[in-house]
Amino acid sequence: MPNVEANEGMKVTDVMPALGTHAPMTEEQCKTMFGEEMCSSDIFRVHDWRNDVVTIGHAPPSMVSAATQGMVSKPWPAQLNKLVWEGRHDLVFSIGQVVPHEVMGMANYNKNLFVGVGGLDAINLSHFIGAVYGMENMMGKASNPLKDILNYASENFLENKLPLFYILTVMGTNADSGELEMKGLFFGNDIKCYLAACELSLSVNFTMLEEAPMKVVVHLDEDEFHSTWLGNKAIYRTRMAIATGGELIVLGPGVKRFGEDDGCDILIRKYGYVGTPKIMELMRENEDLQNNLSVVAHLIHGSSEGRFDITYCPGALSQVEVEKAGFKYADLDEMTAKYGHLKDGWGEVDGEKVFYISNPALGLWAHESRFEKGGNGREGSGGGEVPVGENQVGVGGSGGVGGNRG
Numbered sequence: 300m301p302n303v304e305a306n307e308g309m310k311v312t313d314v315m316p317a318l319g320t321h322a323p324m325t326e327e328q329c330k331t332m333f334g335e336e337m338c339s340s341d342i343f344r345v346h347d348w349r350n351d352v353v354t355i356g357h358a359p360p361s362m363v364s365a366a367t368q369g370m371v372s373k374p375w376p377a378q379l380n381k382l383v384w385e386g387r388h389d390l391v392f393s394i395g396q397v398v399p400h401e402v403m404g405m406a407n408y409n410k411n412l413f414v415g416v417g418g419l420d421a422i423n424l425s426h427f428i429g430a431v432y433g434m435e436n437m438m439g440k441a442s443n444p445l446k447d448i449l450n451y452a453s454e455n456f457l458e459n460k461l462p463l464f465y466i467l468t469v470m471g472t473n474a475d476s477g478e479l480e481m482k483g484l485f486f487g488n489d490i491k492c493y494l495a496a497c498e499l500s501l502s503v504n505f506t507m508l509e510e511a512p513m514k515v516v517v518h519l520d521e522d523e524f525h526s527t528w529l530g531n532k533a534i535y536r537t538r539m540a541i542a543t544g545g546e547l548i549v550l551g552p553g554v555k556r557f558g559e560d561d562g563c564d565i566l567i568r569k570y571g572y573v574g575t576p577k578i579m580e581l582m583r584e585n586e587d588l589q590n591n592l593s594v595v596a597h598l599i600h601g602s603s604e605g606r607f608d609i610t611y612c613p614g615a616l617s618q619v620e621v622e623k624a625g626f627k628y629a630d631l632d633e634m635t636a637k638y639g640h641l642k643d644g645w646g647e648v649d650g651e652k653v654f655y656i657s658n659p660a661l662g663l664w665a666h667e668s669r670f671e672k673g674g675n676g677r678e679g680s681g682g683g684e685v686p687v688g689e690n691q692v693g694v695g696g697s698g699g700v701g702g703n704r705g
Contacts (some may be wrong), residue, residue: 317415
């Protein structure tokens with residue numbers, strides 16, 4: 300966020316990583332992303348989602364009700380970090396990558412602001428809205444009811460009030476080297492640059508399968524994925540590809556818990572990935588879920604709604620723990636020996652066709668019928684309005700929600 304200083308021209312005075320409720324970046328993470336010289340300066344600011352947030356307006360309850368199919372009828376608060384809103388910068392740049400996203404449909408644009416540097420109430424409610432509307436109706440789609448809410452906030456509360464420009468990238472794999480590279484760079488101060496980036500991202504980061512695989516095997520990097528909270532990206536990114544009655548096998552050598560923080564871990568163990576109708580029923584009956592909309596959203600996202608089996612192969616969770624949480628269990632060493640040699644894409648093991656994915660974070664996979672028709676694989680969510688707690692609980696530690704990690 301630059302300011303003009305006398306005799307110095309334009310100068311960057313503040314850099315704020317848009318991490319939602321995730322933990323602040325470590326010094327090592329900062330150096331890796333921004334470079335040692337930049338990180339040694341005093342311009343980095345931590346987004347304090349507990350104390351440094353201001354509400355600049357509300358999207359009407361009717362929009363929230365439409366997006367949640369009548370489950371929640373309350374206004375959605377448009378919230379921003381005070382420094383962004385009140386810092387009186389001459390320019391504010393929102394920089395980030397556009398990629399298919401399980402909550403927003405397509406990541407970035409105003410998500411970087413209202414979620415990345417937003418407040419807890421807005422973040423939790425947005426994740427809940429995305430979950431109950433249905434991931435199959437969201438993933439890979441730049442236009443959806445949740446985006447409509449954020450776009451309403453942009454049009455009514457940001458335009459002509461904040462000197463805001465978006466810098467959006469699309470990243471993909473080089474076909475020859477296998478290395479990650481920039482495929483597109485988009486710059487603008489309205490939704491046009493975002494829609495153009497979304498169009499490119501779908502061609503780069505989205506794989507449409509002609510055949511729905513009965514078996515998908517996903518590997519989770521041991522250093523990156525330590526919980527199902529993060530590891531369930533294996534589910535989010537493949538659920539539109541897997542055939543009904545099929546199986547997803549998740550190889551998670553680093554997975555040792557469910558939630559990234561103790562509070563979430565307790566709730567996931569208590570309720571499990573039991574499908575939307577059941578979790579909505581439990582939400583109506585239990586205050587701890589009413590006050591943890593992000594956990595409710597996570598439990599919905601992590602269920603196949605009974606359409607296909609999910610078999611977890613964790614490095615440090617027992618069979619009892621995994622099965623109690625609602626997944627099937629298989630031994631990691633056995634499954635790695637059987638499937639670990641596969642390359643990305645179609646393969647064959649013991650005469651059975653298998654689709655293998657080495658890194659679910661890099662894309663979205665779908666069968667054309669599920670992408671075009673949408674639907675969430677469930678017969679409804681129990682009907683009627685659900686109680687939403689006024690005292691939302693934050694997700695602490697690295698297992699937060701929103702921003703460019705979630």
